[in-house]
Amino acid sequence: MPAADSSKPRRHRRFRRRLRTRIILSFVLLGFGLTTLFAFAALWASKYVENQLVDDVMNRNIDEYVRMHQRNPDAKPTLAVDQMYGRVVNPNDPGSMARLAADYPQWVSMPEGISSYTGTDEANQLLSYKVALRKTPDAWYYLAYDTRRANIAQQRLWWWLSLAVLVFVALSLALGWWSASKVMSPVSELASRLRAYRGSSNPRPLAPHFPQDEVGELAKSLDDYAERLTEVVQRDREFNADVSHELRTPLAIIRGSVELMLSRPDMDEKTRTRIQRIQRAEQQCTDLISALLLLSRNERGHGNTDVARVVDQLLDAHRATLGGKPLTLRVEGEEGARVDSPEAALSVALGNLIGNAVKYTKEGEVVVRLLPDAVEVVDSGPGLSKEDAARLFERGYRGTHAGHSQGGGIGLSIVSRLCALYGWEVGVRPGESKGVVATLRFSPTREASAANPARA
Structure with missing residues (x-):
């Protein structure tokens, strides 16, 4: 039958994380989480503010565009923004509506207000624009605004924020490494001093070497535990030594008496056998006491x-x-x-x-x-x-x-x-x-x- 194995199962080292690693990881995750949240918030705020500004500019410009056209229908209105393009369509003219449907089919069914569209131009380049619509019984006024520059700016902002996230993660890693070193330094010193006391029967106090903080409290608790443990070990050793000494004396008397009795030539065989059993039992007791004393002293x-x-x-x-x-x-x-x-x-x-x-x-x-x-x-x-x-x-x-x-x-x-x-x-x-x-x-x-x- 195989030898009994009472050893406790060991945890795999790869699943264990040192306290220093956990501190560094906490800093990195905190830095990454906060900077990522800030980046998303900045992107959302930028997009929201930009949409509000563009909508406000388009509403003011299309109102001005309508007024200019109504004052002088034959003149071409001048727009203040380069990315804007205006168009007037007569809803009562089938030809005008047909040309609108041919050029911009999406605009025909567009509701009044501001809408966003995407598409491609003649060179198959991506288009992104917004269109504002004002309707009157005699004319529909369209004002288109090219948002490609704004989208490029948004992309640049996204790349810069991504770079900022990476930089802040690196800074969090450095800060976490430094903080973990500062936090773990007294703990490592405490562990080093404990290892130095290995095998010592009278370890020196640890608390005087540390400030009055959590590590100092831990050192005090370890000193108290070591003191109580030393007392227990000392009492155990004294007890074992006293028991061993006190038992050896009567065993020595038994041994001497047995040897003296066995030296008598007139002893019958039955009595001699019983006395020899006493002699063997005394020897077993002596051996057991010696072995237990070695174990108690770890000697x-x-x-x-x-x-x-x-x-x-x-x-x-x-x-x-x-x-x-x-x-x-x-x-x-x-x-x-x-x-x-x-x-x-x-x-x-x-x-x-x-x-x-x-x-x-x-x-x-x-x-x-x-x-x-x-x-x-x-x-x-x-x-x-x-x-x-x-x-x-x-x-x-x-x-x-x-x-x-x-x-x-x-x-x-x-x-x-x-x-x-x-x-x-x-x-x-x-x-x-x-x-x-x-x-x-x-x-x-x-x-x-x-x-x-x-x-x-």
Whole structure:
């Protein structure tokens, strides 16, 4: 069964945005939004004002055009604006209306007032103009105004406003970059000072290095948290040291008394067996205390421990507790492998794996295989479910086959923590036919290390 993976899923870095990036992006979006809104407002206002001015000019000019024509119908009225063109049509003359329809078919059905038209001239150039119409019983007065220059001016204004938007976006980017640097500078300094305190058991206060602002308040909160955390860690270390010291004393007394009792030649075999069980239990307690003390201090002890010898001791201890259980314990593989760790740490790690195999295997055998860089514990028990395999190394979790057996579900959690401390690997997988294969690897491979939680 694959090694249980308790590592939390990591968020993809590409979906993460740094605070500095978010500040810069906010400035850019704000600058772009405001300048774009201003550009559209300027274009609309320019177009509106221009239409109002053109309509006003055309209304005044067509009124003047009508008056001039009515005073002297034979004279050609003079227009004050170069882009204007006037025409008078007699609605009662079919020929005049026919010529109007031939030249400007849209004007025939045009309502009185001002209307906008587009079209093309003889050279197929785009035309854009407005036409004002005044109707009398004897004459229709048309006044056309060419709006192409105004449209060109509108296009130029659009290009200039587009350039202004780009310039203001660039300025917003520069301002956002500068502001983000100013805003993030104290935060970055705070993070740098925190990283500098990594591994320190007595970090210096952070608040004096920052002004009385939000970052200063954050520094004060971190100082308070660090102080409380340091107190908790210190109490935990003192407690562990005191418990370790106080437990070692009675264990040393038990060890001395057991050795003294075992030295008596007149002791019967049954009593000797029971006293040897007491001796092995005392050794297990001593090893467990040493391992827990290393874990509490996060201290990696060193040694040159013979793996085969520790396995033999553990198997001998479990053989003595089998009673009439039809279970065979044996060891396979080559001896000679050594591990740079105290014997207590290796004994606790292997002892939990072997103890679980012996505990949950009702009959058959438990085989411990010695490999050059690992130890495998193979049992013929009922195996593990998928849920057990996924949560086996969680603290307090007990498998589906635990039943009413004693234990708080912390043994394999201790193994996992020891592996993380020493850079080992621990994992389980299904056996070839039945049972479980538990592996403790001392030289983790790259592939396995990526999928196993119990590693440094």
